[in-house]
Amino acid sequence: xxxxxxxxxxxxxxxxxxxxxxxxxxxxxxxxxxxxxxxxxxxxxxxxxxxxxxxxxxxxxxxxxxxxxxxxxxxxxxxxxxxxxxxxxxxxxxxxxxxxxxxxxxxxxxxxxxxxxxxxxxxxxxxxxxxxxxxxxxxxxxxxxxxxxxxxxxxxxxxxxxxxxxxxxxxxxxxxxxxxxxxxxxxxxxxxxxxxxxxxxxxxxxxxxxxxxxxxxxxxxxxxxxxxxxxxxxxxxxxxxxxxxxxxxxxxxxxxxxxxxxxxxxxxxxxxxxxxxxxxxxxxxxxxxxxxxxxxxxxxxxxxxxxxxxxxxxxxxxxxxxxxxxxxxxxxxxxxxxxxxxxxxxxxxxxxxxxxxxxxxxxxxxxxxxxxxxxxxxxxxxxxxxxxxxxxxxxxxxxxxxxxxxxxxxxxxxxxxxxxxxxxxxxxxxxxx
Amino acid sequence: xxxxxxxxxxxxxxxxxxxxxxxxxxxxxxxxxxxxxxxxxxxxxxxxxxxxxxxxxxxxxxxxxxxxxxxxxxxxxxxxxxxxxxxxxxxxxxxxxxxxxxxxxxxxxxxxxxxxxxxxxxxxxxxxxxxxxxxxxxxxxxxxxxxxxxxxxxxxxxxxxxxxxxxxxxxxxxxxxxxxxxxxxxxxxxxxxxxxxxxxxxxxxxxxxxxxxxxxxxxxxxxxxx
Numbered sequence: 001x002x003x004x005x006x007x008x009x010x011x012x013x014x015x016x017x018x019x020x021x022x023x024x025x026x027x028x029x030x031x032x033x034x035x036x037x038x039x040x041x042x043x044x045x046x047x048x049x050x051x052x053x054x055x056x057x058x059x060x061x062x063x064x065x066x067x068x069x070x071x072x073x074x075x076x077x078x079x080x081x082x083x084x085x086x087x088x089x090x091x092x093x094x095x096x097x098x099x100x101x102x103x104x105x106x107x108x109x110x111x112x113x114x115x116x117x118x119x120x121x122x123x124x125x126x127x128x129x130x131x132x133x134x135x136x137x138x139x140x141x142x143x144x145x146x147x148x149x150x151x152x153x154x155x156x157x158x159x160x161x162x163x164x165x166x167x168x169x170x171x172x173x174x175x176x177x178x179x180x181x182x183x184x185x186x187x188x189x190x191x192x193x194x195x196x197x198x199x200x201x202x203x204x205x206x207x208x209x210x211x212x213x214x215x216x217x218x219x220x221x222x223x224x225x226x227x228x229x230x231x232x233x234x235x236x237x238x239x240x241x242x243x244x245x246x247x248x249x250x251x252x253x254x255x256x257x258x259x260x261x262x263x264x265x266x267x268x269x270x271x272x273x274x275x276x277x278x279x280x281x282x283x284x285x286x287x288x289x290x291x292x293x294x295x296x297x298x299x300x301x302x303x304x305x306x307x308x309x310x311x312x313x314x315x316x317x318x319x320x321x322x323x324x325x326x327x328x329x330x331x332x333x334x335x336x337x338x339x340x341x342x343x344x345x346x347x348x349x350x351x352x353x354x355x356x357x358x359x360x361x362x363x364x365x366x367x368x369x370x371x372x373x374x375x376x377x378x379x380x381x382x383x384x385x386x387x388x389x390x391x392x393x394x395x396x397x398x399x400x401x402x403x404x405x406x407x408x409x410x411x412x413x414x415x416x417x418x419x420x421x422x423x424x425x426x427x428x429x430x431x432x433x
Numbered sequence: 434x435x436x437x438x439x440x441x442x443x444x445x446x447x448x449x450x451x452x453x454x455x456x457x458x459x460x461x462x463x464x465x466x467x468x469x470x471x472x473x474x475x476x477x478x479x480x481x482x483x484x485x486x487x488x489x490x491x492x493x494x495x496x497x498x499x500x501x502x503x504x505x506x507x508x509x510x511x512x513x514x515x516x517x518x519x520x521x522x523x524x525x526x527x528x529x530x531x532x533x534x535x536x537x538x539x540x541x542x543x544x545x546x547x548x549x550x551x552x553x554x555x556x557x558x559x560x561x562x563x564x565x566x567x568x569x570x571x572x573x574x575x576x577x578x579x580x581x582x583x584x585x586x587x588x589x590x591x592x593x594x595x596x597x598x599x600x601x602x603x604x605x606x607x608x609x610x611x612x613x614x615x616x617x618x619x620x621x622x623x624x625x626x627x628x629x630x631x632x633x634x635x636x637x638x639x640x641x642x643x644x645x646x647x648x649x650x651x652x653x654x655x656x657x658x659x
Contacts, residue, residue, distance in 0.1 A: 002544075002547065005544050005550075012532070016532060337528070338530055340528075341528045341529075341530060341541075342541070342545070343489075343513070343516075344487075344489065344516060344522050344528070345516065345517065345522070345541050345542040345545065345589065346513055346514070346516045346517020346518070346542050346545040346546065346593070347513060347517075347544075347545045348509065348510050348513040348514075348545070349509050349510075349513070350510075351513075351545055426489045427484050427489050427490060430489075430524070430528060
């Protein structure tokens with residue numbers, strides 16, 4: 001039998017039982033739409049992660065983070081001074097594959113302008129000039145901090161775009177350089193203003209005149225930065241809070257290094273580890289965290305999302321398949337006589353088999369198409385809920401995959417009814433009332 | 434060479450432990466162009482014989498040749514092919530598909546013969562006109578009278594131009610006037626060269642044939658010309 005004929009018979013049968021067929025499609029519709037939505041969502045997260053990674057700094061960056069020392073070394077863990085400026089100095093001097101070292105301490109304090117009303121509490125960070133490269137900064141006006149600023153411990157600051165706009169609303173960035181702000185009630189000269197950092201999505205939204213504060217902004221900390229020289233931070237701002245610390249022994253809050261050439265990445269890590277081992281007297285209280293680690297962590301969470309979404313979709317598809325099988329079995333017992341007549345006029349068993357199977361696939365395929373429509377709606381809704389940088393991305397392969405699964409569900413659930421129908425004995429079927 | 438040739442044909446059904454010999458070593462030859470009636474009371478085995486002749490079933494024992502083909506141990510596909518190409522059925526209950534219109538019902542066997550769709554339609558229309566239903570093509574069976582339904586069934590049986598035409602109590606559901614008309618159609622078909630086999634319990638109908646075979650308890654008990 002010509003498959004087109006089987007399809008047209010199937011369509012007629014579906015048209016004759018629209019409501020029943022729609023009900024039996026429901027599981028497939030749900031399965032397909034949730035599968036597509038999940039894929040779009042995880043795709044969006046991946047995309048967001050990728051852009052975030054690109055804009056937050058490349059694979060060259062390595063963070064040195066604190067870690068619980070292993071139990072063997074627990075007893076003499078307090079021999080280690082922890083992460084200090086000495087680590088940074090040592091790495092800068094001895095680790096030749098490392099191009100930049102950025103130690104950082106910070107203080108949550110009041111930032112205001114003279115006579116400018118209530119001060120904001122902001123995190124003020126003491127950094128070295130290397131932070132410019134490691135933080136991937138761009139200066140919109142003025143300059144960044146220089147070694148001389150560190151040397152002199154001068155009271156100068158570089159502020160982020162958001163801070164500048166907040167303190168001097170409506171004033172062009174160029175004119176902000178040279179003004180004075182009060183940090184912890186001490187005057188600091190603004191020597192530079194950083195560029196506005198934003199993702200493509202945000203930039204597009206801003207240009208379109210839309211304000212949206214939805215979701216988590218990866219550049220928030222950069223745009224809200226108030227950067228001062230490390231030494232100034234220590235002597236002027238922190239000494240009161242931590243009087244017993246010296247510049248050498250004070251614990252760093254973050255220590256980030258940049259590998260000069262990615263080809264030497266592993267050697268560079270080895271160098272850093274060796275230097276830190278000596279400085280920390282063999283106590284393994286630090287960990288080197290690469291951006292690849294971050295990426296892997298995000299990857300694994302994306303995978304988990306995809307898996308759970310996929311599982312949900314799979315369950316829906318299985319349930320949908322059972323629904324179709326159910327309806328096909330019901331349809332067959334209604335059509336025993338029809339099948340008998342078809343057999344009597346010369347249909348082969350395999351013609352009947354194909355007819356039922358194709359009908360079942362048609363139902364699931366139509367369900368799949370409806371599922372695509374439903375998923376478009378679902379994705380629209382998700383677009384309004386999901387964080388801006390993780391906007392769901394609909395890809396053709398998601399649609400193909402989902403429809404493929406729908407068809408497979410129809411095929412599998414049609415096999416048994418089709419086999420059952422083709423096994424009907426024509427004589428019994430013709431007598432069937 | 435006979436069109437239908439049966440030798441020692443038996444059909445045994447098993448119901449639980451019981452063996453039912455529905456047909457018991459039947460020998461029969463039917464030549465091309467004959468008009469035969471198989472007559473018997475209910476349970477005599479005439480239906481079983483017709484199912485075997487109509488390639489709806491296979492025998493338990495014996496030999497069966499139809500149109501020169503040995504069908505004793507035929508596969509389901511071979512039987513389906515015979516039903517499609519060589520045999521046309523007309524049933525008591527018409528057995529039309531109520532969801533299809535007249536043309537599609539008539540064209541049904543052509544689907545399984547692999548005939549392309551426009552040719553299916555043309556041939557079905559032509560046969561419909563032959564049985565006098567040329568103006569009823571778009572109607573569906575529930576809108577037709579019994580006689581019209583049976584004419585659709587005859588048209589369907591004829592559409593693939595088979596050599597043998599079976600009628601299983603073809604007038605059983607019709608009033609006598611309509612029944613006569615249907616039987617006249619069978620007469621005409623016989624006259625045009627078809628081999629016609631009627632299965633009935635009614636001697637009056639059997640009397641229209643040229644040769645009557647009487648079956649009782651699975652055996653041919655009598656054979657006569659009316």
